[in-house]
Amino acid sequence: MNAATPLLEVRAVSKRFAKAPDFATKLAQRLGARAEPSTVHALDGVDLAVGEREVVGLVGESGCGKSTLGRIVARILEPTEGERYWKGRPYAEYTGGASRSERLAVQMVFQDPYASLNPRMRVADIVGEAPVVHGLVTRGEREAYVAQSLERVGLDASLMRRFPHQFSGGQRSRIGIARALAVRPRLLVCDEAVAALDVSIQAQVLNLFARLREELDLAYLFISHDLGVIRHLSDRVVVMYLGRVVETAPTPELFARPNHPYTQALLAEVPRVDVRRRAYVPIRGEIPSPLAPPSGCHFHPRCPHAFDRCRSEVPALREIAPGHRSACHLNDLPR
Amino acid sequence: MNAPADGAVLEVEGLRTHFFTRAGVVKAVDDVSFHVARGEVLGLVGESGSGKSMTGYSLMGLIDPPGRIVDGRIALRGTDLRALPPEAMRQVRGNRIAMIFQDPMMTLNPVLRVDVQMIEAIQAHAKVSDASARARAREALVKVGIPSPDERLDAYPHQFSGGMRQRVAIAIALLNGPDVIIADEPTTALDVTIQGQILYEMQRLSRETGTAVIWITHDLSVIAGLADHVCVMYAGRIVESGTVDEVLDRPRHPYTRGLIESVPSRNPPGRPLPQLPGMTPSLLTLGAACAFRERCGRAIEACGAAPLAQDLGPQRSLRCVNPLP
Numbered sequence: 257m258n259a260a261t262p263l264l265e266v267r268a269v270s271k272r273f274a275k276a277p278d279f280a281t282k283l284a285q286r287l288g289a290r291a292e293p294s295t296v297h298a299l300d301g302v303d304l305a306v307g308e309r310e311v312v313g314l315v316g317e318s319g320c321g322k323s324t325l326g327r328i329v330a331r332i333l334e335p336t337e338g339e340r341y342w343k344g345r346p347y348a349e350y351t352g353g354a355s356r357s358e359r360l361a362v363q364m365v366f367q368d369p370y371a372s373l374n375p376r377m378r379v380a381d382i383v384g385e386a387p388v389v390h391g392l393v394t395r396g397e398r399e400a401y402v403a404q405s406l407e408r409v410g411l412d413a414s415l416m417r418r419f420p421h422q423f424s425g426g427q428r429s430r431i432g433i434a435r436a437l438a439v440r441p442r443l444l445v446c447d448e449a450v451a452a453l454d455v456s457i458q459a460q461v462l463n464l465f466a467r468l469r470e471e472l473d474l475a476y477l478f479i480s481h482d483l484g485v486i487r488h489l490s491d492r493v494v495v496m497y498l499g500r501v502v503e504t505a506p507t508p509e510l511f512a513r514p515n516h517p518y519t520q521a522l523l524a525e526v527p528r529v530d531v532r533r534r535a536y537v538p539i540r541g542e543i544p545s546p547l548a549p550p551s552g553c554h555f556h557p558r559c560p561h562a563f564d565r566c567r568s569e570v571p572a573l574r575e576i577a578p579g580h581r582s583a584c585h586l587n588d589l590p591r
Numbered sequence: 592m593n594a595p596a597d598g599a600v601l602e603v604e605g606l607r608t609h610f611f612t613r614a615g616v617v618k619a620v621d622d623v624s625f626h627v628a629r630g631e632v633l634g635l636v637g638e639s640g641s642g643k644s645m646t647g648y649s650l651m652g653l654i655d656p657p658g659r660i661v662d663g664r665i666a667l668r669g670t671d672l673r674a675l676p677p678e679a680m681r682q683v684r685g686n687r688i689a690m691i692f693q694d695p696m697m698t699l700n701p702v703l704r705v706d707v708q709m710i711e712a713i714q715a716h717a718k719v720s721d722a723s724a725r726a727r728a729r730e731a732l733v734k735v736g737i738p739s740p741d742e743r744l745d746a747y748p749h750q751f752s753g754g755m756r757q758r759v760a761i762a763i764a765l766l767n768g769p770d771v772i773i774a775d776e777p778t779t780a781l782d783v784t785i786q787g788q789i790l791y792e793m794q795r796l797s798r799e800t801g802t803a804v805i806w807i808t809h810d811l812s813v814i815a816g817l818a819d820h821v822c823v824m825y826a827g828r829i830v831e832s833g834t835v836d837e838v839l840d841r842p843r844h845p846y847t848r849g850l851i852e853s854v855p856s857r858n859p860p861g862r863p864l865p866q867l868p869g870m871t872p873s874l875l876t877l878g879a880a881c882a883f884r885e886r887c888g889r890a891i892e893a894c895g896a897a898p899l900a901q902d903l904g905p906q907r908s909l910r911c912v913n914p915l916p
Contacts, residue, residue, distance in 0.1 A: 454809060457870060458853070459855070463864055489861075527817075542755075
């Protein structure tokens with residue numbers, strides 16, 4: 257996978273959400289009030305690559321920028337800085353009718369199966385609209401195509417005339433997946449796609465993702481805060497903290513030898529069925545505001561090993577073992 | 592006010608909460624019995640619609656029409672809460688028995704400062720001066736690990752992060768030193784590291800103050816790390832209960848085992864997860880039969896009759912006619 261060109265790559269991507277100052281703020285500033293920071297630094301120089309048929313798990317806590325990164329990968333959001341590549345070529349080169357399949361190649365599955373389906377549309381339209389619009393199937397073929405799409409995700413095709421509210425949460429998840437797959441993508445961005453589901457239903461949907469990957473040779477960018485889910489499904493894990501990638505490694509390596517203190521803390525906090533009456537040793541503090549991220553390493557205010565350099569210098573993401581990269585100054589210290 | 596001999600603070604027996612809707616009677620809680628002792632953490636586990644939250648609301652006397660508690664006994668330190676007149680129940684609620692919700696904004700009023708809300712909660716149950724109530728509020732914030740409590744007392748709920756808000760909600764539940772706290776998925780919306788912090792505080796508080804905790808959740812792994820005893824609910828009934836070790840290591844009910852086995856972290860990565868087929872049944876169409884029958888691999892003809900809860904030992908019960916060995 258290292259030698260081959262990745263399916264999708266983003267390089268040095270940053271995303272800032274700026275709030276334009278309203279009239280009252282402008283007036284207050286005119287009168288000498290100090291300007292409060294109003295730019296959210298959602299992503300700060302992030303690199304990410306997803307190989308052909310690879311499942312990349314993206315973990316992090318709320319506000320770390322994992323959903324923003326997913327949306328940039330799915331081209332729902334434009335990055336403030338940085339470039340996106342599909343099969344080694346920047347997206348700007350894919351124009352015109354011939355490159356339609358490249359532009360449809362990344363699709364997204366959303367977290368909330370209740371909010372991401374139009375309640376006024378029948379399932380046949382939710383799943384069938386995009387392939388007809390993009391000319392993948394004709395109007396006449398639509399019904400058969402929708403039926404096939406629904407059966408592939410384990411739904412009864414006879415239910416296609418129904419509306420979303422007539423389905424359970426697990427079935428709605430499947431509709432969302434069928435919709436994403438209807439335009440024949442190569443890569444699915446799944447943003448907390450199983451977070452809203454009950455445990456027994458979650459297992460069904462995770463098995464569906466695994467089966468579809470085999471059947472359709474799909475790659476996934478699987479975004480989740482649930483390390484158990486990530487470990488089960490991913491080939492490689494990317495850990496984010498406050499807009500930056502702090503560690504990435506093949507899944508077994510990351511869970512066996514977490515390097516970054518944040519990854520170690522995250523793994524230590526995960527409740528497990530086989531650990532009883534444990535004594536919780538919490539890591540201190542909370543994620544700082546991305547409005548005013550800390551200097552140096554973003555994790556230093558909560559890190560038990562922080563020293564002077566962590567406060568002033570941003571650690572680079574460096575290879576510490578084959579395929580295992582971590583952004584921590586501790587790795588430069590003599591052992 | 593004397594607790595019964597076995598030390599149970601709260602005893603629930605044969606609790607039934609039904610909702611009388613136009614479409615029919617929904618038996619949200621159907622013959623639920625359990626008890627919890629001082630300083631003990633009881634986990635109430637189930638999927639959505641299993642009746643675990645409705646059990647919590649029933650204990651608090653928070654069931655509104657068309658819902659009604661139709662049967663059962665809820666005894667707090669020997670006092671039957673169902674027999675109390677509304678005014679007496681109001682003195683118990685928030686005082687002897689308190690609840691923490693998944694969304695802390697269900698507890699907090701967004702337009703009042705935290706100190707106003709906390710002082711109000713104290714003075715509703717005790718005649719104390721503003722100054723001493725404020726001191727108690729401050730103490731409660733310290734107990735749940737909120738830094739710089741004096742400044743935080745003067746803040747509004749929106750000025751707190753999600754995790755801090757949940758701590759404030761816990762502090763309010765603790766204010767009057769209740770006998771029982773009912774926690775309804777209080778960490779589900781929180782991040783892993785923040786969840787770890789809250790679980791740590793709850794564990795410490797229940798040990799230090801002797802408060803009994805009923806922890807309602809869908810997450811078996813949280814129960815594993817926190818609780819002493821666990822009740823597994825399915826479609827309004829407790830299908831299995833026992834100590835955490837007994838239930839999680841040697842489940843007898845097929846549903847419990849299916850639930851445990853489908854947790855991803857217990858399975859080898861990459862392999863298909865063992866999954867329970869189908870989905871939870873509609874409570875409207877439930878008959879007397881075992882509600883899990885349709886999804887169960889061990890279903891036999893006898894499952895068509897209502898399975899009764901059988902005691903397998905002290906605090907170990909099972910509701911299944913064809914249990915696992």
